[in-house]
Amino acid sequence: MENKIYETIIVGAGPAGLTASIYASRYMVDHLVIGHLPGGMASEATEIHNWPGDKAINGFDLAQRMIEHAKGLGAEIIGDIVVDVKKEQELFKVITQGQKEFQAKTVILALGTERRKLNIPGEKEFFGKGVCYCATCDGPLYRNKTIAIVGGGNAGVGAAIYLSNLVNKLYLITNEKELRAETKLHELIYNNPKIEVILENGIKELKGDQKLSSMVLDKEHNRQAEIAIDGIFVEIGGVPPKELLEKINIETDQKGYIKINPDCSTNIEGLFAAGDITNGNNGFRQIVTAAASGAIAQNSVYNYLRKK
Amino acid sequence: MAEKIQNQQEFEEKVLKSEKLVLVDFFAEWCPPCKAMLPIIERLSETHADKIKIVKVNIDETPAIAEEYGVMSIPTFIFFEKGAPTETIVGAMPEDEILKRIK
Numbered sequence: 069m070e071n072k073i074y075e076t077i078i079v080g081a082g083p084a085g086l087t088a089s090i091y092a093s094r095y096m097v098d099h100l101v102i103g104h105l106p107g108g109m110a111s112e113a114t115e116i117h118n119w120p121g122d123k124a125i126n127g128f129d130l131a132q133r134m135i136e137h138a139k140g141l142g143a144e145i146i147g148d149i150v151v152d153v154k155k156e157q158e159l160f161k162v163i164t165q166g167q168k169e170f171q172a173k174t175v176i177l178a179l180g181t182e183r184r185k186l187n188i189p190g191e192k193e194f195f196g197k198g199v200c201y202c203a204t205c206d207g208p209l210y211r212n213k214t215i216a217i218v219g220g221g222n223a224g225v226g227a228a229i230y231l232s233n234l235v236n237k238l239y240l241i242t243n244e245k246e247l248r249a250e251t252k253l254h255e256l257i258y259n260n261p262k263i264e265v266i267l268e269n270g271i272k273e274l275k276g277d278q279k280l281s282s283m284v285l286d287k288e289h290n291r292q293a294e295i296a297i298d299g300i301f302v303e304i305g306g307v308p309p310k311e312l313l314e315k316i317n318i319e320t321d322q323k324g325y326i327k328i329n330p331d332c333s334t335n336i337e338g339l340f341a342a343g344d345i346t347n348g349n350n351g352f353r354q355i356v357t358a359a360a361s362g363a364i365a366q367n368s369v370y371n372y373l374r375k376k
Numbered sequence: 377m378a379e380k381i382q383n384q385q386e387f388e389e390k391v392l393k394s395e396k397l398v399l400v401d402f403f404a405e406w407c408p409p410c411k412a413m414l415p416i417i418e419r420l421s422e423t424h425a426d427k428i429k430i431v432k433v434n435i436d437e438t439p440a441i442a443e444e445y446g447v448m449s450i451p452t453f454i455f456f457e458k459g460a461p462t463e464t465i466v467g468a469m470p471e472d473e474i475l476k477r478i479k
Contacts, residue, residue: 104412104470111408128408147416149470166472196449196466205407206449209435279448299448 069161069169074100076369077162077170079150080178082108083355084343086134086143087362088176088369093141095370100170101138101145102162107131108180109306109344110355112202113223114230118250119355127204130355150179153316155336174372176365177318177326177334177341180358181306186218190274191302198280198299203227210299212236216283218271219303225249225257227303232262239295241266241285274300306353308345321347332365338372340365378421378430387433387441391456394429398456399474401432402447409468410451416471420478428478 076092078085081103092099105111113127122130139145148164153175155161162170183201185191191199200206203217207230215235217228220242226249228240240247240263247254247265257263266289273284275294282296289295308324319327319335325347332340332348342348342365343358378401381387391398401417403410421430435442435450445454445461453465455477463477 105409105468106412107408111412128411131408147412147470148472165470196452196464197446198448200449202407202409202449205409205451208404208406209448209450279446 070171072171073159074098074170074172075373076174076176076366077102077160077172078176078178079103079153079162080108080180080343080345081106081135081145081147082131082178082180082343082358083110083134084108084180084345084358084362084365085176085178086138087359088178088342088366089138089143089145089362090141091363091366092369093138093143095366097366097370097373099143100172101143102148102150102164102170103145103179104147104149106135106145106147109183110358112204113355114204114226116355117252151312151315153177153339155338158338160338173376174338174340174369176332176362176369177316177339177345178343178358178362178365179309179312180344181308181353183302184304184307186271186302186304188271188273190276190280194274194276194280197278198276198297199274200299200301201303203231203301203303206299206301207231207234210235213298214296215239215299215301216241216271216295216297217301217303218242219305220244220247220249220267221303221305222249222253223305224301224303225253227301228263229253229256229260231301232260235262238263239266239297240264241269241271243268243270271300306344323347330364331368331371332361333368333372340368378417378432380432380434381438381441383438384440387438390429390431392459394456394459397428397478399428399430400454400456401430402435402442402445402450402452402454403432404435404450407450413451413468416474420471420474424475424478 111131216239270286326341342361349357
C-alpha cells in the first residue's frame with residue numbers, strides 16, 4: 069500500500085470524474101483519478117450535438133480534450149478498476165483490481181454505469197461474434213451488412229444514423245411507442261431508406277452457429293418473427309455497478325443508483341458521488357449533467373476538507 | 377514497441393512460427409477502447425519481452441487476418457501458442473488481466 073494520503077481519490081475517468089479533477093486542481097486539492105476507460109462511456113459516443121460550445125463533436129475527441137485538460141492541470145490518472153472502497157477510522161482505502169491500495173481523506177465515486185445487457189439467450193454466446201455494445205468501435209466491421217440496433221434513446225438513434233452510412237440495411241428496435249431520442253433526430257431516422265424502425269417490440273433470442281445469424285422478435289414484424297442479421301448493437305443505456313456498491317455498503321435507490329444529497333454527499337461521511345452512477349440530475353444522464361455534478365461534488369469535497 | 381504486422385506472410389513468420397507466447401492486438405485507428413489499450417500494450421511489450429511477444433494487426437490494413445480469426449469486435453486480443461490460438465478476449469481490459477495470462 070502506498071503511504072501517501074491523498075485529499076481525495078476520484079473513482080472514474082469519465083466526464084464527471086474528469087470535471088471533478090479539473091476543479092480539484094484549480095482548488096489545489098491533492099488528488100488521484102482511477103479509471104479504466106479514459107473519457108468513460110462518452111468516449112464511445114457517436115456524434116455529440118448537445119455539449120455547449122461544440123455544435124457537433126465525436127465522443128472520442130471530446131473525451132480526449134477532457135483528459136488533456138485534466139492532465140494539463142496536473143491530474144494523476146491511473147488506468148485500473150476499483151474493486152473496493154473501505155473506510156477505516158477517518159481514512160478511505162481504495163483497492164484496485166491490480167491489487168494496489170491507495171489512501172485518501174475523501175472519495176468521489178464517479179464510475180458511471182455499465183452497459184445494460186439484453187439478458188436473452190445467445191447474447192453472451194455471440195458477444196464479439198455479432199453482438200456489439202460500441203457502435204463507433206465495431207460499426208466499420210459491418211460494412212454492407214444487415215444489422216439491428218436495440219434502443220430508441222439518443223445512443224441508439226445516434227448509432228443508427230452513424231451506422232446507416234456503412235451498412236446495407238438496419239433495423240432500429242425499441243419497446244416504446246415512439247423513439248425517445250431528441251426530436252430533432254427523428255426525421256433523420258424516418259427519412260433514411262436504409263433504416264426500418266420497429267416500435268413496441270423486443271428481442272427474445274439471438275441465433276447463429278459460429279457467429280450471429282438471426283434475431284427472434286417478441287412479436288411478428290411484417291409477418292416475420294425471425295429476421296436474418298449479421299450484427300446487433302445494444303444501446304439500451306446503463307446499470308450501476310451493483311456488486312461494488314453493495315461491497316461499499318453505500319445507500320442506493322430502488323434501481324441501484326447511489327442516493328445523493330444536493331451537495332453530492334452520501335450516507336457515508338467523506339464519500340461523495342457524481343454523474344450517472346447517482347440518482348441525481350433528476351435522472352437525466354447526459355455528459356453535461358455528469359460534468360456539472362462532478363463540479364458540485366468536488367466543491368463539496370473542498371468545503372468538507374476545509375471544515376475538518 | 378509492439379510491432380505492427382504488415383501482411384499475411386509476416387503474420388505467419390512472426391505469430392504462427394513463434395517459439396514464444398504471442399499476443400495479437402486486433403485494432404483500428406477509429407476505435408476509442410483500442411486507443412485506450414495502446415499504452416498498456418506498448419508498455420507490456422517492453423516490460424515482458426522475455427515472456428511474450430506482442431504484435432498489432434490493423435484490421436483496416438490487413439482485413440484478411442482479422443477475418444480468418446473471426447474478429448467481429450475490436451479490440452480483440454488473441455493469444456497464440458505454437459501457431460494456434462489459445463484464448464480470445466474481446467474489449468478493453470485492465471493491464472492485470474493481460475498480466476495474469478503472461479505469468
